[in-house]
Every structure is written in structure tokens, then in C-alpha cells.
Amino acid sequence: MANVQGAADVVIVPRDERRVGALGELATRISRACFEPPHEMRAQIKAALAHAVREQALLSAEQRQPASECYARHVLYADPSGRFTILAIVWAGGQFSPPHAHNTWCGYAVYEGELEETVFRWDTTEMRAEPLRTEVRKSGYSCYAGAGLDQIHRLGNSGASPAISIHVYGVERDRIATHVNRLVDTGATNTKV
Numbered sequence: 001m002a003n004v005q006g007a008a009d010v011v012i013v014p015r016d017e018r019r020v021g022a023l024g025e026l027a028t029r030i031s032r033a034c035f036e037p038p039h040e041m042r043a044q045i046k047a048a049l050a051h052a053v054r055e056q057a058l059l060s061a062e063q064r065q066p067a068s069e070c071y072a073r074h075v076l077y078a079d080p081s082g083r084f085t086i087l088a089i090v091w092a093g094g095q096f097s098p099p100h101a102h103n104t105w106c107g108y109a110v111y112e113g114e115l116e117e118t119v120f121r122w123d124t125t126e127m128r129a130e131p132l133r134t135e136v137r138k139s140g141y142s143c144y145a146g147a148g149l150d151q152i153h154r155l156g157n158s159g160a161s162p163a164i165s166i167h168v169y170g171v172e173r174d175r176i177a178t179h180v181n182r183l184v185d186t187g188a189t190n191t192k193v
């Protein structure tokens, strides 16, 4: 006889032998969250990221390396089904993203140091992004954003020492560079890049 009582607890998770340690736990939690309704998925991914950045062993020395020309993106984990990819972004002092919305759901948590985040709103009359406020994001902070123009931001490191954040994007690994950031016009001549 089938175990009807336990049927509701069944979660189909693609097999992946790399899911070990703190990164493995993060990947498993995100994988399970992808089966949840949107509001629950959001809460679970935020919580999973906040939990993961408490683990100092999450990153290797190599995955903490900045790059001189631009913030460095280190792929930590690619979901075998292509549903999401987890990265570490290492921000040297003075490195920032351009203002952008997203073409997919995403989340991040601050792992080391502090980041500066400017939040924008989309002006539907002017068809451009207007800055609303700038916040300091300290180690342990986590957030989630859906796709679209409701959530526009610019993230970076205004300090002198490198800072590191852990990101998850709802795309397969090969689409990180092309299908995540949706660059927006802010009206400034040097920010539409």
C-alpha cells in the first residue's frame, strides 16, 4: 500500500553529487524553494542566503579573489536542471554595477564587508530610473527581487577593502552574463552602459 500520509512531503530534487557542505546546503534549500509558490519561494531563498553567509567555509581562497578591471563573478554552483546559478561576487573598493533591473528572479546576501545599494523607481512618464535612496548593506543582509522594473538597483563597494556577496539568479549558468541584468536609463550620460 502506498504511503499516502507521506506523499505531500515528497520533493523531487535533481541528483547532484556536488551538494556538500555549506554550499551544498544552500543549493539544496534553493532547489526546494523553486517548488514553492512565489511568496514562499521568496522567503525561503532569503532565509537560505542569510544562513549561508554565516558560514565562513562557504568560499575557497580562490573564490574570494577580486579582479582589477571589474567586480569578479565566481560561479559556485549551477543547478543541473538550469533553474538557477549561485555566484560569489567580489567587489574591490570603488567597483559598482550599473543601475539595472532584472530579467529573472534573483537574491543576494552580504558575506563579507559592506556594500552600498542605491534603489531606484521606474518613472513611466520619463521612461527612466530615478534614484530613491542609498543604503548600506552589512554582512548578513539578504534580499530577493523578482523580474521587472519594480525593483531597480545599483550595487557596489564604496569602501577601501574588498567586499563579497553571494547571489542566486534564476537562470542557467551559461545565461548569467546575458539574461540577468536589464540595464536601465537613469538620464545620466554615463550610466546607460
Ligand SMILES: [Fe+2]
Binding pocket: 100, 101, 102, 153
Ligand atoms: Fe541586481
